[in-house]
Amino acid sequence: MKRDASTSYTLGELAERIDARVVGDDTVRVSGLSTLTDAVSTDLAFLANRAYLKYLATTQAGAVLVHPAHGENCPCPRLELENPYLGYAKLSRLFDPLANQASQGVHPTAVVSPEATLGERVEIGAHCVIEAGVHIADDCVIGAGCFIGADTAIGRGSRLHANVTLYHGVIIGERAILHSGCVIGGDGFGFAHDGKGWEKIAQLGGVSLGDDVEVGSCSSIDRGALGDTLIGNGVKIDSQVQIAHNVQVGDHSALAGCVGIAGSTKVGRHCLLGGGVGLSGHLTLTDGVQVTGMSLVTNSILEPGVYSSGTGSMSNSQWRKNAVRFKQLDEIAKRLTRLERDIRDA
Template sequence: MTDAISHRYTLHDLAERLGARVVGDSNVPVSGLATLSDAGPDEISFLANKAYLKHLASTRAAAVLLHPSHAGECPVTCLTLDNPYLGYAELSRLFDPLAQRPPQGVHPSAVIEAGATLGTDVQVGPNAVIEAGVVIGARAVIGPGSVVGADSRIGADSRLHANVTVCHGVVIGERAILHSGCVIGGDGFGFAHDGSRWHKIAQLGGVVMGDDVEVGSCSSIDRGALGDTLIGNDVKIDSQVQIAHNVQIGDHSALAGCVGIAGSTKVGKHCMLGGGVGLSGHLTICDGVQVTGMSLVTNSIHEPGVYSSGTGAMSNAQWRKNAVRFKQLDDIAKRLARLEKHHGGR
């Protein structure tokens, strides 16, 4: 059985939790999770990438979680699972020290304005601010220094780490994770120009996020200008991502670090945007699109698949030669068109 104090588990416990099969001694206890090369005799490890197979023979782990095809190569007890990386994800949460901390309640330095509603077992850290009209679901955690603006809603079992800002009128679903420094519901970049200076456009919409959304540190999701910015269920957003006003992100999509999405663009379900991808405004990206890192998308995408733009890294000397050719492409294309016309398109 599980030891609740030391968080020790037998391999039998873990196999039942993961739906895995134990090959070896199921009574072996483990109290931590580590890589194949770093794991000690009281820790479990995993093999999910064949690139690390070379470390399997020398591992000192008590046990290894791996695919059944590698069970014969494992020198220690193993747990076999068709998707060991998914099993690793489950184990990581099991040994997460943050999840094992006892409830802290509401810190005396927190400011909770009249009219805010806190569900059962909500935790509020030091110097956090909960403004009027806020509704926070059961077991949610509001970290130190975080601010939840007026009339916002935070779903049950959600966690705001330290110094998160949720602006007024934002709706966040259940089991959300918002990392430090992220801002949800700040003003969108809306201005009108009169020929000499800019005039601010009030941003009257909000942000609505579904369940199981995670937002990385220092990312910004702007509120809508009129309607809401919409983030679907199970969307995963990395650090330093910018999502502009009235963007829509479909369920189960993932955005890597430094992605930037301009206003009113719609991204479908099950899309993946690599690091540094930029999407221009007012585009539609259909379901099932993958855009590779550092690509710039300036037109809508209507067919699922993998898309790229830009050029890969090369020596500076080669790049300089190619840059000259880039400038000549229009002239080359015109000359080619004249030649084809002269030869009857042959």
């Protein structure tokens, strides 16, 4: 990680920000974050996983963020708190170079409609296109090459990285982060078959993202066919995720890479979808559902909990044998039913 010596904090200052306890010299200054193995004397390292406890005694870090139960062998001053990973997450933003950049204003190559409205301290990068009726609130950053379609609204403090596309009529809440290549508001997959070919259904709805939403690179959120596709507050969406038209995702849910959600499915609040999960259309997942990676969900889930489908990896020879057995399951089940009936009647 590139370190900027001008951005430094004492352990005392950092402890106040995350409500941690300083053990050792609270005037020690750090100017970066790093792992236990890579840290140098100007870094704050963190220990959040017991698997890395073996590296604590030999770390070269200037200080360590650690759980109180694991600080005994720490060779340097430390910040103790119950959730070191959460503390690391909060402190990471202090050292983010993007967060500390001064606003560059509107680049001369940007094309901004005179009918668009820009708030205070808005930055528009090179070669952006901002259409009529767009409203961009205060303190937003629009990266180079972004396209923002007509009548779209972007809330205060949001950041669009380079080459983000927002179609017309999209609503983005406050403090959103949209990464490069993501597309918000493209047409949903709507077609009617006439017996010979496909008749396109115009997608008349929009997309609405709540506050504090993050969308990863090259992810797509389609506009609704009639009503809007709705993404709640605090939702975190990884890269290469596909969310189809009229999907609803509840507050503070998280979708890992390559998740695909078919149209009109409703995902509750605080749900976790692992990488590669697929949800069929017109389903409902209640609040607090976790679906493990590479699972396919074809029925609604109405009880919170952890759900999985599919099988773990194995040797190809074993998989081929199991595949043969899988095709025999229906006949085996019928034979078992007959045997149980015969036993009851005997």
